[in-house]
Amino acid sequence: MAPSVVTQEQPSVPAGDLFRYESSSHCKSVSVPASAATPNTNLKARAMIGQALNTQVSNIDLDECDPGDEDSFFVADLGEVHRAFNLWMQHLPQVQPFYAVKCNTDRKVISLLASLGCNFDCASKAEIDIVLSLGISADRIVYANPCKTNSFIRNARTNGVQLTTVDNSQELYKLAQYHPGCGILLRLATDDELAQCRLSTKFGCSVATATHELMPLAKELGLSVKGVAFHVGSGATDLTSIFKAIRDARQVFDHGLSHFGFDMSVLDIGGGFQQDSFIEASAMVRRSLDQWFPQDFAEQHDVKFIAEPGRFMVSNAFTLAAHVIARRDCDELPMLYINDGVYGNLNCILFDHQHPEASVLTHLGEFVYDQRSTSSRKDFSIWGPTCDGLDCVSSRAGLGHDVAVGDWLYFSNLGAYTSAATTSFNGFKSVANVIYVNSESD
Known part of the structure; x- marks a missing residue:
């Protein structure tokens, strides 16, 4: 049998928004229609x-x-991408995936993920341009780079990208000048010492910096802090780092709500997920959200959970x-x-x-x-x-x-x-x- 080679036009991309999936089950694994990677599926794929x-x-x-x-x-087997997305939704249906475009910029992959309901983590103007060129709306993009070029910030504003990450005061000044209406996620440093690819050596601030330096400055500049972002690094082997990061995020949420009246409604748990350890990692995410962002709190403040899987979807x-x-x-x-x-x-x-x-x-x-x-x-x-x-x-x-x-x-x-x-x-x-x-x- 000849392979099913994809030659058709890009799949249509449904209209959507930043938070596409909401589950009635707050933090439990649920069954969703999905084609599992059965032995027969693997044989067909090979x-x-x-x-x-x-x-x-x-x-x-x-x-x-x-x-x-x-x-x-x-x-490239697009069926494998489809199964990866289904696996995510089976075990973390309450966490909206934002595919990390930097991982693989293949347009057919991006179009497929968009058609399935995935949103997108972009780190540059070029990545934003790729997503927009495929007919995907800007409200499905988070500009997840804490340190941005001025012209890229202006470009994000022009194109309607309304959410970004920040870990320093200078970035707040730039946003106040070039994109004052943009929602802000404060990027926290994490304990990623045992991760295969560490990120907190380059990005992320402490809880103290977020609450006592960045939040007061954002309030003074009239900026809108929407929540918290973190990344425990790629290939993290110490899953307790996820628990600690979500615990720290709740501390920042509480401070923003009680001291500054910010609309703290987004928690971005980052990426680094791998399929071979996803069952354990997703269980840790659910346990941590249950403890630190229980359903009553999440519903009271309309908290949405998002993540930035890259390699998980395409590796x-x-x-x-x-x-x-x-x-x-x-x-x-x-x-x-x-x-x-x-x-x-x-x-x-x-x-x-x-x-x-x-x-x-x-x-x-x-x-x-x-x-x-x-x-x-x-x-x-x-x-x-x-x-x-x-x-x-x-x-x-x-x-x-x-x-x-x-x-x-x-x-x-x-x-x-x-x-x-x-x-x-x-x-x-x-x-x-x-x-x-x-x-x-x-």
Whole structure:
């Protein structure tokens, strides 16, 4: 069966607002109609991805193709994005997801998420422009960057973006001058020491700074503090950091309500969620909200809960295929050179602490995707195409074939913080083509 390649126009985007989902169950996991990732679903997804990879590679004649025809490429399964969104709504229906656009700026992904009801976390003018260009209304965007360029603030005001994050007094002065009507979320620092990617070293203020410096100044400037934001870092292993951050947020809420009369009605719990730990993390979120933002308090102050998942929605949806352009046999490990690397779509190795696992896609013209080789394991080091010695994809990779020049490798689960951060260093193409399939289609 041929893969269901998505070629239709962008899906229509329903009109909406900043807070799209409200659940009658305050903080409990509820059942929602969702297509779970059953074994049959996974088999269908792998089959569709494999067929798309095979079709693309089979159409490339390495002896006759034009320069660049054999470049690396992605296969994206939009069905995986759909299932990730459903999983979120199953376990955190009371928390409105705002997809972190910086994670992956693919327009079909953004359009799909918008059609499902997701809103968007944007950190720059360019990200805001992408979302708006797809017909998504500005009231579904939070400008979640605590330190913004003046012209970007003016652009947000012009385009109707009405919510942003702040962690310092200078930002309040800028908002007072350039976007005084914008709602403000005070960004708190968190205990993210055990997170894979820490953020509080760069952003976030203390509870004391929020309550005794920023709130009085905002009141003096006539600005509207709407609530609190935080981020416990990507890949957080200490889930108590979520509990502590929500506890701190309640303290700031109480101060804003009692001392300044602010309309404290938004709690942004940030991102960093991963599918392999989501059940435990979502349970901690529900427990923490139950304790610090119980239903009577949330209803009294009309508190809305939002989050900024990025990798959670897309990490498993993209598979990268790369061509083996050279091999060098050495005394220790044979070295494979592929046409993508840490300056391209595998930059996650440097920037996101990822360790992509290589598998063999084709060997000597035979398509071996998702197959277990009967031959013994062969170890290689894998290198990118640039002339920089830093461009190492893997110092040791065990592959099931004695890979040769002309073979193809593939890397699964490369949807997060990959294509969004590529460079054109050494003149190599920075943006890979994407082939779309949808394992949720009939």
